[in-house]
Amino acid sequence: MAGRNFLFVPGPTNVPDRILRAMSVAAEDHRSPDFPRLTQACLEGLKTVFKTTVGHPILFPSSGTGCWEAALTNCLSPGEKVLIARFGQFSHLWADMCRRLGFEVEILETPWGEGAPIDRYLSALEADRQHTIKAVLVCQNETATGVASDVAAVRRAMDSIQHPALLFVDAVSALASIDFRMDEWAVDVCISGSQKGLMLPAGLGVVCVSQKALETAKRTTSRRCYFDFGDMVAANASGYFPYTPSLQMMYALRESLGMLAEEGLENVFRRHRYLAGGARAAVMQGWKLKLCAADSKWYSDTVTAVLVPPGVDAAAVITRAYTRYNLSLGAGLSKVAGKLFRIGHLGDLNELMLLGALAGSEMAMLDIGMNIEPGSGVAAAQSYWRNS
16 A cells, blocks of 8 residues: 555554664674663663653563563562552553462452542552552553543552552553653652653563662562563663663664653643644544543543444444555454544654544544544644644
């Protein structure tokens, strides 16, 4: 098919040409005297993105899922208890990993379409008088439902009763797109990945760890080797890694961090809010459809999950968009499979790029017989952006 594929899943995202060029380097010795400069540039640049001065960024050759495992196995001993709200596929998968690794899991079942239930987190922590809960887990942005949660409010709940548990945050589809504040929110482990707001190919697990978490890791007894925080921090101190790093990905990361710095992180967040506002206008004002996010306080600025009417299979929209218009949209997962499609709008994009995704989605919906007004979504988004 002529032209480029329009990639509008919520990850992997478009990789800018500038980053592709930065990756196009010859192999080199990762033990050379020059290599630490690259390591230090990446780790120092990540501190700005995590908004930390005291946290330790760590890079694993993995996906974000590897960083989930690293957080759990470094900071918990076998059988210890974690608290997590399940309100989408990715919070579900993280909870499932906890169980499979042998930890006790207290799950706050939450309707898919809502965010982290702060009051229920607080109630569960208040009831934990013996402080058996060792870690509180929360997804900042639940990619499956287009829902963002208030991490700062989770921290306030913990602090209000002086609960000593560690705070783990999945910011895979939030980091470098939605505001995240490692130090201010006293996050102990933040988990992310390369293929979303950082605008890189998949394959680099990105994590930031507090001093409290590092000290805890010295005492825990879960087995780990590849994902050992201590090994990584010790090797990184001199600019090296305990095993072979992903060299080309590190060059890409350095370029990505440079691009984010040039735009300005707060401007990046504003751009994502602005683009998301246009996408939501297309859905609700133009197409007269509903979002999976049940309330505006939970709207995500990186992914819009569009509910289709009863009797319509959202998978048909996705298939038509891909096969006829070369547009890749995200599918509904698990409980919401067939009920929605997802438009990712994070990373390297602007209004005209997103208008292409909205136009393609609109044509695909019309093609399968959905009752929407032709041009309505595109017009609503245009109006939003021209007047914002």
